[in-house]
Amino acid sequence: MEKYHFIAIGGAVMHNLALALVEKGYQVTGSDDEIYEPSKTRLSKAGILPNSNGWFPEKITSDLDGIILGMHARIDNPELVKAQELGLPVYSFPEFIYNQSKEKKRVVIAGSHGKTSITSIILHVLKDNKIDFDYLVGAQIEGFDLMVRLSDAPIIIIEGDEYLTSPLDRTPKFFHYKHDIVLVSGIAWDHYNVFPDFEEYKNQFTKLMEKTPDSGELIYCDSDPLVKDAAEKVNIKALKTLYKAHPAIIEDGKTFLKTENGLVEIHIFGEHNLQNLQGAMNICLSLGLAKEDFYSSIQSFKGAAKRQELIAGNESACLYRDFAHAPSKLQATANAVNTQFPERKLIAVQELHTFSSLNKDFLPNYAGTMDAADIAVIYLNPHAAALKKLELMDEQTLRKGFKRPDLKLFTESESLKEFLLAQDYSNTNLLLMSSGNYDNMDLEELKVKFK
Known part of the structure; x- marks a missing residue:
């Protein structure tokens, strides 16, 4: 039986690859400093969830057939260093x-x-x-x-x-x-x-x-x-x-x-x-x-998760969620919803979550990307900018970058939620775009507005 150890097993593709190898009959172990849902539950069900978070060089033994190294591991990761000392094959998941x-x-x-x-x-x-x-x-x-x-x-x-x-x-x-x-x-x-x-x-x-x-x-x-x-x-x-x-x-x-x-x-x-x-x-x-x-x-294809995903809807209003974060994706998604329902008002919300989107120097690439929306909203968590060591952009900077003088900015998830719940959604679509989750904003109350 082949044996592989995953360094950074909690990633989306990494944990799925680990599960695929278990299904193939391989012996799999892994480590990570943090593991979120749904990875945590899925790894647990397969019996390969690490007992505790962190890196444990003692897990790296000479009888392993190889190490599968995730992108989020650092080059000085103690498990990686031990694997290199033992001369074990180290693979990225593409390799x-x-x-x-x-x-x-x-x-x-x-x-x-x-x-x-x-x-x-x-x-x-x-x-x-x-x-x-x-x-x-x-x-x-x-x-x-x-x-x-x-x-x-x-x-x-x-x-x-x-x-x-x-x-x-x-x-x-x-x-x-x-x-x-x-x-x-x-x-x-x-x-x-x-x-x-x-x-x-x-x-x-x-x-x-x-x-x-x-x-x-x-x-x-x-x-x-x-x-x-x-x-x-x-x-x-x-x-x-x-x-x-x-x-x-x-x-x-x-x-x-x-x-x-x-x-x-x-x-x-x-x-x-x-x-x-x-x-x-x-x-x-x-x-x-x-x-x-x-x-x-x-004809039976409904789409991938978070790709123009219909979360709730009725005959005159829909709530969509999309992974869009890069300028081209944002513009294409907003245009698609607007073109599909030209008679409806469109409220589009974009969370700035990635390094590129939070970067003031990259901001001009977003010019005109939300033109299809009747109401354009930006959500920006100051903590996300701080983590990436980037300057927090203000409303005026964002309005200039997006070329939307009427752009609305929210920096607190609860305030954004209150704003969205206060809107009239008769003959109106709401489009939520982000590679994040608006700091775990609960969408259940919003869904009710579209029933």
Whole structure:
């Protein structure tokens, strides 16, 4: 039986990989300095939750087959130091995923936005068509218990992000998967703390495209000028396939795909999601699926968690939650809801939570991103800025940066909640956007307003 120890086991992907290895019959241990829900309960149920938080070098023994190192561990982590002293193999999770899938057809979904949505669509459609596959995805998806699966399946679908691999490897994760097929959805500046230079950020995607093997395929969004430019310039022998948003119409707040055999109703909406859907369709066709089977399956796809997720709604009002935090994601999501329901008022709330969004120098990138909202609200927790050692921006600075003179700023979760509960939601949609949770703001009272 193979034995692996996870350093920083509590992370979203890390704990899912640990659970996938338990399911595969491996012996798994792990450590972390803090473990939050749902990781804590899930690890506990599998019998691999660490007895206490912290790092314990004594857990690192010579009989381990390897260490799986999480991004949030420091380079001087005492368990990592002990593993290096013992000469144990140390893998980042992308390297480990590759080692487990060398014999499979590897499909990587990349891009500054849309990765999770595209990967989720592919997973849903393949599962619906009873095709055997492995996967790695960055969010919990309806119908899938884990975010990672490793088996004997001939295909693996991987959501590949450009963030750094591990404390020992400062290159993007997506380089390590050594794709056969790669899709690039869009390029928009993100991870300002990691890639302060936009040219360097763009270059990571060009390098990824260049890694496409001669027998492989590069699928790219032709509607994104930066992706299009990179894909057209890159000198590879692999097949290049471009895509745009799938043709569709909106009727009474519902989106219908235009197909050769008539209209097909879907649950997701917005220009970016129609691009995501078309990209996912191209992947499925490359894997041998018939077009009609894709259209049949996509009708039951409800979307990934926190991706334009409908939390509550009635005939004249909806409450949506979205992961949007980068400027391109924020703008696309607000525009999508506004376009889907043009007759409704839109209240859009954005929590500034990431290093980029809290950084005054990055703020000009948000100009115009909330123009689609009738009421634009920013939530900013002073503690979040302090943790990242950043200057706390005031309302005037934010209004200038977003180019919204009427922007409303809240710095306390309870005050924001009171404001939202006081609004009239007749013929109005509320859109909550954040990679955080508004400091654990309870949404139950808000949901009542939409029943």
